Amino acid sequence: MTISAPVTRMKSGERRELILEAATEVFAETGYVGTTTADIARAAGVSQPYVVRLFGTKEQLFLDVIQRALDVLLAAFRGALDDATSDVPLGKRMALAYVNQLNQHGLLLSLMHAFVLGRDPVIGAAARAGFMKVYRFLRDDAGFDPLEVQNFLASGMLVNTMIGIDMVEDYDGDPDVRELMECAFPEKLDMVRALASQREQEQR
Known part of the structure; x- marks a missing residue:
């Protein structure tokens, strides 16, 4: 995957965000150990020395990816929490906000x-x-x-695991997979399947 952008015309902060977006994708696909700064530079459409100049090391870049992901996730939770007009129970709003982060692949x-x-x-x-x-x-x-937090986090880890192992690939052929996914994504299953299909097409 390559994010195309006229990097030389972008401000420093925009370039940094571009690289973080690309790094998030690449780290998600190949993990920390299996990823190089050259891989990320290629995905972002910039030079490898430029990535090193901005972030210093692969470790620091990964730390910044983690921080960015946490910031995005907590902002989504905050948005769900502050939505005083919704008649959806808070726990469900928070869960939907979590699953919605799958739109930002990686x-x-x-x-x-x-x-x-x-x-x-x-x-x-x-x-x-x-x-x-x-x-x-x-x-x-x-x-x-604390028990509600535990259950919420456990459900989130289940979602991550199913996404990480591409469980959706077996949705049509395995009724048990279908049952599990329908339970885990009661309102967002269509979105999850559409994102998986889109991802598959992009990788061809």
Whole structure:
């Protein structure tokens, strides 16, 4: 995947965001270890030295991808929390806000890659801090009790896992997969399947 843009005409902040978007996609696809700054530069349509000049190291770029993903996710949760006009229960609004992040392919999966690097002294520490930031938001801002937060996070991890292993590929052929996905995505299944189909077409 390559994000095409007239990089030389963009402001520094816009260039940085462009690279972060591309890095989110690439890290989601190939993981931290399997990704190079050259891969990300190619996806962003910039030179590898330019990526290094902006971010310094692959590690720092990955940390910035994690922070960006957390910022986007928490902003979505905040939007759901502040929607005082909705008659949808808060827990359901928050869940829908989470699933809606699948529209930004790679965002949730890049966080998953960070979580599995828990023993890394730098990335693991950032992943734990980010996870607990989400926990505290759900508990303190959204008002969930600890058990409600646990159930919410567990459902989110199930969503991530199904997306990560491309479970949707077996939706039509396996009734048990269909049952599980219909349970996990009661309102958003059509969106999830459409995004998977779009992704498949882009990779051809």
